[in-house]
Amino acid sequence: MDPQRLLRFAAPIIGITVVLLGVAFSSCTTVDAGQVGVVREFGAVQKETLPEGIHFKKPWVSVVEFEVRLRSLNIKAAAASKDLQTVTTEITIQYSPNVAMVSDVYRSIGDLARLEPTIVAPAVQESLKSVTAQFTAEELITQRQRVKAEVEAAIKAFIDTTLREKGLSGSIDLANIAITDFKFSEEFNKAIEAKVKAEQESLKAVNEKTRRITDAEATTAEQKLAADAKAYATEVESKARAAAIQREAEALKASPEVIQLRAIERWNGVLPSYLGGAQPMPFIDITPKATPAK
Secondary structure (H helix, E strand, C coil), rough: CHHHHHHHHHHHHHHHHHHHHHHHHCEEEECCCCCCEEEECCCCEEEEEECCEEEECCEEEEEEEEEEEEEEEEEEEECCCCCCCCEEEEEEEEECCCHHHHHHHHHHHHHHHHHHHHHHHEEEEHHHHHHHHCCCCCCCCCCCCCHHHHHHHHHHHHHHHHHHCCCCCCEEEEEEEEEEEEEEEEHHHHHHHHHHHHHHHHHHHHHHHHHHHHHHHHHHHHHHHHHHHHHHHHHHHHHHHHHHHHHHHHHHHHHHHHHHHHHHHHCCCCCCCCCCCCCCCCCCCCCCCCCCCC
């Protein structure tokens, strides 16, 4: 067969085959895991969406993938506290689009590249500013849980209001909101450090004063105990001596001879003498007493 005639015969077949293959390929689409296929027909967004997997579609229909997995967005915002301190807050928000409303979100807002700066980021910025203005810089640190709760509530309220105005209520599910960092100005940080240092020194002085007072009280108590013990010992000794003297007096009163016996015991053997050089006279009466009649 003539090659030219064969080429003329095969050309339409090849053309038809190419067209059919093109139509076949354009009628098949794949949606990746974690995505939802948004169907566009002649530019108009259709209500129905395509789940992950392989799908057959009309050749003139296009499919746009829209991610519905949990996303994490980090946002930094600067705001003024109640005491006019500049606070830079870093917040992490986790959210995911509602699968059932993906087509509505895409029609009204667009894909995620427009959803985050249009809805999520402004909600975080405005909510942080409004909540931060209600607390002093110190309260933002000491009342972190309360601040977090109010920021979370403000962000949810802001997003819900924005979505409701667009007829998209419930199209975004918030999973978690976390304040990851509070940063203050260098001057404020230095002021906090100075305050903490002053409080520590004051506490140290109070503790030292308490220790000295305690030591002084302990010394005083010890001295009082020693004085009481000494007074008690003196009292006991005095009572014992008085009792001994009383007993001795009673004994002498009952036996006058004991006085002479004591005098004899204490005599040194020298007889007393009178003035004028007279002979010493014994002070003991040695005159024999009369014997009583029988």
